Amino acid sequence: MGLLQLLKSQFLCHLILCYVFVVSGLFINLLQFCTLPVWMVSKQLARRINIRLAYCLSSQMVAMLEWWSGTECTLYTEPQSYRFYGKENAIVVLNHSYDIDFLCGWTFCERFGVLGSSKVLAKKELSYVPVIGWMWYFLEIVFCKRKWEEDRTLVAQSLQKLHDYPEHFWFLLYCEGTRFTPKKHQVSMQVAESKGLPILKHHLLPRTKGFWVTVQNLRGKAAAVYDSTLNFQNNEKPTLLGVLNGEKYHADLYVRRIPLDLIPEDEAECAAWLHKLYQEKDSFQEQYTQTGRFPGPIVSPPRRLWSLINWLFWSCLMLYPLGVLLTGLISSGSMLSIIVSLVFCSAGTVGVPSLWHLYFGGRWLKRLQLEFVG
Numbered sequence: 001m002g003l004l005q006l007l008k009s010q011f012l013c014h015l016i017l018c019y020v021f022v023v024s025g026l027f028i029n030l031l032q033f034c035t036l037p038v039w040m041v042s043k044q045l046a047r048r049i050n051i052r053l054a055y056c057l058s059s060q061m062v063a064m065l066e067w068w069s070g071t072e073c074t075l076y077t078e079p080q081s082y083r084f085y086g087k088e089n090a091i092v093v094l095n096h097s098y099d100i101d102f103l104c105g106w107t108f109c110e111r112f113g114v115l116g117s118s119k120v121l122a123k124k125e126l127s128y129v130p131v132i133g134w135m136w137y138f139l140e141i142v143f144c145k146r147k148w149e150e151d152r153t154l155v156a157q158s159l160q161k162l163h164d165y166p167e168h169f170w171f172l173l174y175c176e177g178t179r180f181t182p183k184k185h186q187v188s189m190q191v192a193e194s195k196g197l198p199i200l201k202h203h204l205l206p207r208t209k210g211f212w213v214t215v216q217n218l219r220g221k222a223a224a225v226y227d228s229t230l231n232f233q234n235n236e237k238p239t240l241l242g243v244l245n246g247e248k249y250h251a252d253l254y255v256r257r258i259p260l261d262l263i264p265e266d267e268a269e270c271a272a273w274l275h276k277l278y279q280e281k282d283s284f285q286e287q288y289t290q291t292g293r294f295p296g297p298i299v300s301p302p303r304r305l306w307s308l309i310n311w312l313f314w315s316c317l318m319l320y321p322l323g324v325l326l327t328g329l330i331s332s333g334s335m336l337s338i339i340v341s342l343v344f345c346s347a348g349t350v351g352v353p354s355l356w357h358l359y360f361g362g363r364w365l366k367r368l369q370l371e372f373v374g
């Protein structure tokens with residue numbers, strides 16, 4: 001292991017990275033809160049400001065993937081589709097199989113200049129998570145309760161509000177509704193069998209209602225569906241902790257652009273169309289497993305310097321006062337203030353993972369513990 005790699009795997013480095021992300025995130029949340037009065041005067045101006053503020057935050061995570069871990073993201077797509085990317089609104093359908101699939105998605109958003117405005121159909125619980133969830137609230141992210149009776153109107157209303165959105169956006173839909181696990185796959189394939197649908201090997205059975213309501217409510221606003229299939233070379237199993245540790249992964253994304261007009265309006269036909277799409281996605285994944293390649297040519301946009309510049313800017317801004325505080329503390333020589341600060345730091349170190357545990361059901365925390373202990 002090289003010296004740099006060793007440094008990247010140190011807990012202290014992770015603590016500093018998380019400190020910069022969380023403190024700058026809360027500061028950005030506060031700035032977003034301050035745009036509320038601007039909404040009263042000019043909604044479009046407030047939206048444009050929020051897009052830039054959201055970029056400041058989400059591109060820090062993109063920088064962590066692209067520059068800290070050096071992960072390579074390769075795009076397989078047709079050149080005639082490529083020219084539309086970043087120049088139109090689109091609904092993105094992505095498989096939900098990895099801890100960092102959203103981060104790879106964000107990386108492509110960054111490269112095509114739509115990161116600040118990118119959106120997702122997310123579960124309601126995420127809107128309460130400080131930093132990311134609060135940022136999404138101001139960004140008009142669409143939340144669902146995963147109760148169709150309520151989501152039917154809730155999701156439709158939120159989507160309708162995007163009709164006068166001032167900048168291009170990609171709207172991400174994880175139609176599988178939850179991240180792939182062998183157990184969920186087994187249950188979902190029982191549902192598929194009971195409905196007489198073909199078995200999928202690499203995906204859960206897609207939930208069709210969210211897709212239908214999204215397509216119907218974004219007609220006239222979104223031009224296409226980007227059918228996106230993500231996988232990793234050499235059977236890599238990437239984790240967020242791995243990225244934080246500076247581990248380099250190799251992501252491959254296959255994207256097909258499908259004009260929205262080709263998608264049926266009728267709910268049952270639209271559902272059947274989505275099931276067929278997932279059968280095709282499954283065959284692409286199978287081909288990838290067999291050959292290590294997706295169909296179609298590789299047209300990869302390079303990573304941009306902007307995410308790194310933004311990250312360095314926020315790191316300097318957040319670490320300077322911390323440095324001043326620590327220097328003042330040590331030079332004061334006061335035992336009381338040193339003890340109070342240590343208590344604060346320990347509370348933060350224990351408190352942040354506890355919050356994490358609360359919000360994410362302990363999945364990542366368990367993995368984190370396993371990796372540290374084992």
Ligand SMILES: CC/C=C\C/C=C\C/C=C\C/C=C\C/C=C\C/C=C\CCC(=O)SCCNC(=O)CCNC(=O)[C@H](O)C(C)(C)COP(=O)(O)OP(=O)(O)OC[C@H]1O[C@@H](n2cnc3c(N)ncnc32)[C@H](O)[C@@H]1OP(=O)(O)O
Pocket residue numbers: 085092094102104105106108109118119120121122123126144145146147148149151170171172173174175176177178187188191204205206207208209210211226228255
């Ligand atoms: C060029 C580059 C291109 C692309 C780059 C890629 C991406 C970048 C783009 C944008 C990035 C933007 C942001 C990313 C950032 C972060 C994202 C992070 C996190 C968000 C993740 C989530 O929160 S996922 C969870 C929330 N989302 C969803 O659930 C969406 C899918 N769900 C639905 O659509 C649902 O239908 C619903 C939520 C609208 C309603 O759910 P409900 O459960 O009430 O109804 P359902 O219809 O789903 O359920 C009843 C029917 O389902 C059948 N059933 C029962 N059990 C199962 C089962 N296990 N599997 C499948 N189906 C099942 C049941 O039989 C019912 O069927 P009927 O036939 O009777 O309807």
Ligand SMILES: CCCCCCCCCCCCCCCC(=O)OC[C@@H](O)COP(=O)(O)O
Pocket residue numbers: 017018021060061064096102123132177178179360
């Ligand atoms: C630059 C330093 C970065 C520091 C790390 C900060 C990490 C913040 C990460 C916030 C990521 C938010 C995305 C959460 C994804 C998520 O939670 O998806 C939920 C879905 O699967 C469905 O969940 P479920 O069906 O309930 O299991």
